[in-house]
Amino acid sequence: MxxxxxxxxxxxxxxxxxxxxxxxxRFSQFLDGGEIADIKDNMHFPYGYxxxxxxxxxxxxxxxxxxxxxxxxxSADKFPLSVIKFSSNFSKRLSHRDYLGTLMSLGIExxxxxxxxxxxxxxxxxxxxxxxxxICNNIRKISNIGIKAQILSxxxxxxxxxxxxxIETTCASLRLDAVISGALNLSRNESLRLISSGxxxxxxxxxxxxxxxxxxGDLISVRGHGRFFLExxxxxxxxxxxxxxxxxxx
Numbered sequence: 540m541x542x543x544x545x546x547x548x549x550x551x552x553x554x555x556x557x558x559x560x561x562x563x564x565r566f567s568q569f570l571d572g573g574e575i576a577d578i579k580d581n582m583h584f585p586y587g588y589x590x591x592x593x594x595x596x597x598x599x600x601x602x603x604x605x606x607x608x609x610x611x612x613x614s615a616d617k618f619p620l621s622v623i624k625f626s627s628n629f630s631k632r633l634s635h636r637d638y639l640g641t642l643m644s645l646g647i648e649x650x651x652x653x654x655x656x657x658x659x660x661x662x663x664x665x666x667x668x669x670x671x672x673x674i675c676n677n678i679r680k681i682s683n684i685g686i687k688a689q690i691l692s693x694x695x696x697x698x699x700x701x702x703x704x705x706i707e708t709t710c711a712s713l714r715l716d717a718v719i720s721g722a723l724n725l726s727r728n729e730s731l732r733l734i735s736s737g738x739x740x741x742x743x744x745x746x747x748x749x750x751x752x753x754x755x756g757d758l759i760s761v762r763g764h765g766r767f768f769l770e771x772x773x774x775x776x777x778x779x780x781x782x783x784x785x786x787x788x789x
Contacts (some may be wrong), residue, residue: 544577551578553583554606561733564611566619567604568650569594569667572743572758575602580744592651595620595665596698601653620653621671624690625662629684640663641681642674658699663691705770709780713772715741715759716749722785723764738762757780 554565571579575592582589592614594602603620606611625638638655642664653665666674675688694731710721719730719739731749733739740760741753753759753769760766766788773782 544581544785546579547574548582551582551604554604555588556590556706558606560609562608564605564617566606566650569601569603569653570650571601573740576743578604582724590684591615593618593620595622596654596702598692599654599665602666603653621668623664623666623671623674624689624691625664625678625681625722626687627660627681627684629660631684632660633662633681633684637682638664639749641678641768647674656699656701659700663675663699663709669720679710703768703786705784705786707782707784709776710783711780712770713753713781714749715739715746715751715753717784718753718769718783719759721783722759722767723761733761733764754763 544773551567554567558565570592587609589607590611591605591607592602593605594600603618605613605618607617627633627742628653633653637656638657639649639652642652643649647670648674651667651670655665656663664674667787671690675690678686679689681685688690706722708721708724711717711727716727719725719733720727723730723732734746734749737745737747738761741751742758743760746759754767755772757769758766759769767785769783770786773784
């Protein structure tokens with residue numbers, strides 16, 4: 540276990556202690572998929588609390604861990620979250636990196652921000668409540684493009700669908716190396732090199748074994764090549780290869 544993981548677990552344990560001490564819900568910062576996996580793999584939540592992970596919508600990747608007293612129901616509307624909508628009339632479409640870079644330039648830590656959803660010329664950014672007004676008051680331009688920022692309420696916010704690039708291809712089997720080769724159009728040796736060099740993660744966990752079996756819904760991240768879900772595994776081709784459908788995050 541790394542020192543970073545130990546620190547994360549210690550902070551998580553503190554949430555339970557503070558919840559017990561003050562008899563009030565306590566919340567973590569935004570956690571990424573790897574941090575959530577570390578907590579799930581290395582920590583048993585103590586009895587007598589209600590626990591919930593939430594980041595603003597069901598399909599979010601970055602989430603806050605909420606710890607509630609046993610007599611208080613865990614509820615999404617109690618999380619300290621705000622949604623900021625950035626709008627532009629300019630024809631150029633801004634990227635996830637453009638929005639995130641501008642937020643970081645204000646001195647905002649990544650742990651205070653959640654997912655960023657982009658829909659044409661608009662973006663929806665999930666942030667901690669205590670920085671929402673500061674962001675709206677201090678961002679007027681992103682990548683030299685004029686931007687309007689507003690905090691949305693639950694009544695006037697419809698979550699845009701996350702965008703994916705869908706590819707239908709084939710692979711030799713559902714082993715990790717074979718799925719990577721098929722999805723990224725790489726040779727088996729190239730896939731094995733990526734895995735052995737520690738550049739592959741399966742469901743946010745480092746994957747060093749090429750023989751791992753992949754299931755529908757699994758998320759594979761390959762450093763330098765992006766990440767994708769195995770959406771569907773179908774029947775065999777005449778040559779005995781498997782039809783697969785993969786979804787790449789855009």
